[in-house]
Amino acid sequence: MASRGGALALVALCWLELALHGAAAPLVPAVYVFGDSMVDVGNNNYIQKCKVDCRADYPHFGVDYPGHAPTGRFSNGYNLADQLAQLLGFDESPPPFLSLPNGSLIPQMSRGVNFASGGAGIRDITGNGPVWTSENRTAADLVSNSLVFISAGSNDLFEYVDHIQVPHNQNDTEFLRLLVASYSDYLKDLYGAGAKRFSVLSPSLVGCCPSQRLIAQKSKDVDQYGCLGAGNNLSRQLYPMLASMLHDLSLQMPGMNYSLVDSIRMAEFIFNNTHTPAYNFTVLDRACCGSGKFGAEDGCDFSADLCENRDTYLFWDDYHPSNAATKVAANGIFGDPGIFVHPINVQQLVQPRPQQSI
Numbered sequence: 381m382a383s384r385g386g387a388l389a390l391v392a393l394c395w396l397e398l399a400l401h402g403a404a405a406p407l408v409p410a411v412y413v414f415g416d417s418m419v420d421v422g423n424n425n426y427i428q429k430c431k432v433d434c435r436a437d438y439p440h441f442g443v444d445y446p447g448h449a450p451t452g453r454f455s456n457g458y459n460l461a462d463q464l465a466q467l468l469g470f471d472e473s474p475p476p477f478l479s480l481p482n483g484s485l486i487p488q489m490s491r492g493v494n495f496a497s498g499g500a501g502i503r504d505i506t507g508n509g510p511v512w513t514s515e516n517r518t519a520a521d522l523v524s525n526s527l528v529f530i531s532a533g534s535n536d537l538f539e540y541v542d543h544i545q546v547p548h549n550q551n552d553t554e555f556l557r558l559l560v561a562s563y564s565d566y567l568k569d570l571y572g573a574g575a576k577r578f579s580v581l582s583p584s585l586v587g588c589c590p591s592q593r594l595i596a597q598k599s600k601d602v603d604q605y606g607c608l609g610a611g612n613n614l615s616r617q618l619y620p621m622l623a624s625m626l627h628d629l630s631l632q633m634p635g636m637n638y639s640l641v642d643s644i645r646m647a648e649f650i651f652n653n654t655h656t657p658a659y660n661f662t663v664l665d666r667a668c669c670g671s672g673k674f675g676a677e678d679g680c681d682f683s684a685d686l687c688e689n690r691d692t693y694l695f696w697d698d699y700h701p702s703n704a705a706t707k708v709a710a711n712g713i714f715g716d717p718g719i720f721v722h723p724i725n726v727q728q729l730v731q732p733r734p735q736q737s738i
């Protein structure tokens with residue numbers, strides 16, 4: 381478990397106001413969530429060795445969550461897993477795997493479970509193997525009709541760029557190639573366990589989160605958006621590699637369908653268009669919760685500065701997008717008409733289709 385907090389803003393144009401409040405039955409039987417702090421809903425609260433820097437179960441986290449409750453979400457309010465689950469018609473997003481009492485995993489699997497853990501990277505989740513087996517036809521149908529939602533890769537990039545774990549004699553392209561190969565193995569494991577519908581969030585411009593902007597300024601590696609050039613270069617190289625990996629997998633694995641978010645272009649779109657009918661972001665570089673330069677010199681906790689107009693901030697803390705930013709992203713993931721999400725969006729991905737062979 382890395383201690384890096386997590387992934388960066390993934391931001392999208394809000395095409396539609398897609399609130400499905402009190403809608404009919406959910407569009408899928410279950411959602412299974414995997415990955416990092418963009419989508420962790422509290423698993424890290426249950427990890428003993430995870431201390432303050434990889435937890436979010438204290439104020440000011442959750443200040444805009446119902447009841448102002450810090451829950452372990454790395455956000456002021458809802459995160460992307462919550463917002464996507466709501467768009468799919470669920471009242472709330474699936475519960476943290478580690479919160480489930482012994483013996484309740486199997487019944488909960490039919491309604492959805494969240495396995496994401498803040499700080500996790502692709503290299504952490506690979507090798508964990510399938511988390512369920514589809515032993516009977518009913519269970520197999522249920523899993524294959526459900527949605528797997530994955531946000532991973534940003535932490536691997538942070539660690540590489542910030543020279544934390546990876547020795548730097550490494551060739552960037554080779555590093556990314558190995559990362560994508562691990563990601564591919566992981567998706568194959570999930571497919572082997574019965575999953576067929578994958579929504580994949582690519583890492584966004586990791587160099588643009590406040591923590592990396594601070595590094596950019598110190599190291600004088602500042603790109604056109606005021607972000608860390610090295611980090612953003614890696615993100616830009618990674619996206620097409622992920623896209624072609626997923627395309628290849630869909631050819632190899634019968635019945636597999638996917639929806640890939642081009643988080644790079646989504647982020648650029650917001651930087652290029654800060655005010656639209658769907659959102660108004662006036663602060664793009666600074667954490668809402670945090671202190672010092674970019675609000676990133678000291679992390680978010682009860683003693684940190686807290687901004688007032690939180691919906692105008694792109695970033696909640698030094699690594700994570702605000703509730704407002706993830707809402708824009710979730711609407712894009714769900715309903716984007718082919719501009720930022722390829723080859724289909726999640727609404728299309730979850731359409732009922734003729735039963736496929738297993």
Ligand SMILES: *[C@@H]1O[C@H](CO)[C@@H](O)[C@H](O)[C@H]1NC(C)=O
Nearest residue numbers: 478479480481482483484485
């Ligand atoms: C659940 O199972 C684990 C391992 O089998 C055990 O260590 C733990 O005490 C159990 N928890 C409860 C609440 O029974």
Ligand SMILES: *[C@@H]1O[C@H](CO)[C@@H](O)[C@H](O)[C@H]1NC(C)=O
Nearest residue numbers: 486490516517518519520522
């Ligand atoms: C098959 O799986 C479903 C869904 O998990 C479960 O409710 C049911 O009890 C299982 N049936 C058998 C015979 O194991």
Ligand SMILES: *[C@@H]1O[C@H](CO)[C@@H](O)[C@H](O)[C@H]1NC(C)=O
Nearest residue numbers: 550551552553554555557558
């Ligand atoms: C880096 O790795 C790529 C792919 O593995 C290779 O094509 C390229 O020549 C390598 N570059 C250097 C400078 O070693």
Ligand SMILES: *[C@@H]1O[C@H](CO)[C@@H](O)[C@H](O)[C@H]1NC(C)=O
Nearest residue numbers: 601608609610611612613614
């Ligand atoms: C990022 O990529 C651009 C264009 O490929 C290149 O000019 C620049 O030197 C790269 N910057 C870093 C820090 O790698």
Ligand SMILES: *[C@@H]1O[C@H](CO)[C@@H](O)[C@H](O)[C@H]1NC(C)=O
Nearest residue numbers: 630633634635636637724728
């Ligand atoms: C799902 O993937 C299959 C190939 O595995 C493809 O033929 C089909 O058109 C895809 N369905 C949708 C809705 O994109």
Ligand SMILES: *[C@@H]1O[C@H](CO)[C@@H](O)[C@H](O)[C@H]1NC(C)=O
Nearest residue numbers: 644645646648649650651652
């Ligand atoms: C944003 O603006 C930059 C610079 O003008 C341009 O290169 C890029 O393509 C734009 N991106 C989007 C998604 O509009």
Ligand SMILES: *[C@@H]1O[C@H](CO)[C@@H](O)[C@H](O)[C@H]1NC(C)=O
Nearest residue numbers: 655656657658659660661691
């Ligand atoms: C953003 O600001 C514009 C004009 O200032 C306003 O028309 C629009 O409703 C605002 N959008 C939101 C979501 O607040």
